[in-house]
Amino acid sequence: MAYDDQNIFAKILRGEIPCTKLYEDEYALAFPDINPHAPVHILVIPKGPYLSIEDFGLRASPEEITGFYRAVSKVAAENGLSTDGFRAIANTGANGGQEVPHFHVHLLGGKPIGPMVSG
Ligand code: 5GP
Numbered sequence: 696m697a698y699d700d701q702n703i704f705a706k707i708l709r710g711e712i713p714c715t716k717l718y719e720d721e722y723a724l725a726f727p728d729i730n731p732h733a734p735v736h737i738l739v740i741p742k743g744p745y746l747s748i749e750d751f752g753l754r755a756s757p758e759e760i761t762g763f764y765r766a767v768s769k770v771a772a773e774n775g776l777s778t779d780g781f782r783a784i785a786n787t788g789a790n791g792g793q794e795v796p797h798f799h800v801h802l803l804g805g806k807p808i809g810p811m812v813s814g
Pocket residue numbers: 703712714726727728729730731785786792793794795796
């Protein structure tokens with residue numbers, strides 16, 4: 696599957712759709728999920744055109760990979776998730792329930808998140 700630059704997160708990266716920026720650097724952007732599933736629900740996305748965590752791990756440069764995961768850690772800490780913990784989720788493909796085809800990590804916290812997989 697080819698990367699579609701008309702996906703919602705590509706539009707957010709280009710500034711065509713607004714978001715509340717919680718963090719931004721050369722490698723990553725973080726903003727609240729529009730439909731939160733926890734008191735804190737943040738999406739962290741890489742700036743490059745990657746479909747999924749799998750695509751990112753295979754194609755991104757070492758600098759992009761390091762920069763992105765450092766941003767994830769900073770976003771978690773800056774949003775109060777370090778002390779009590781959080782869940783990081785990267786839904787991937789159809790069986791993973793991925794809706795937006797641009798790699799993103801969900802950070803969920805602010806309360807116990809519950810069982811790892813429901814249903
Ligand atoms: P996925 O199912 O692909 O892992 O998650 C995509 C997430 O993106 C969903 O939790 C959804 O609420 C969120 N989302 C979709 N469109 C927008 C948007 O325009 N703005 C923001 N902030 N979040 C969005």
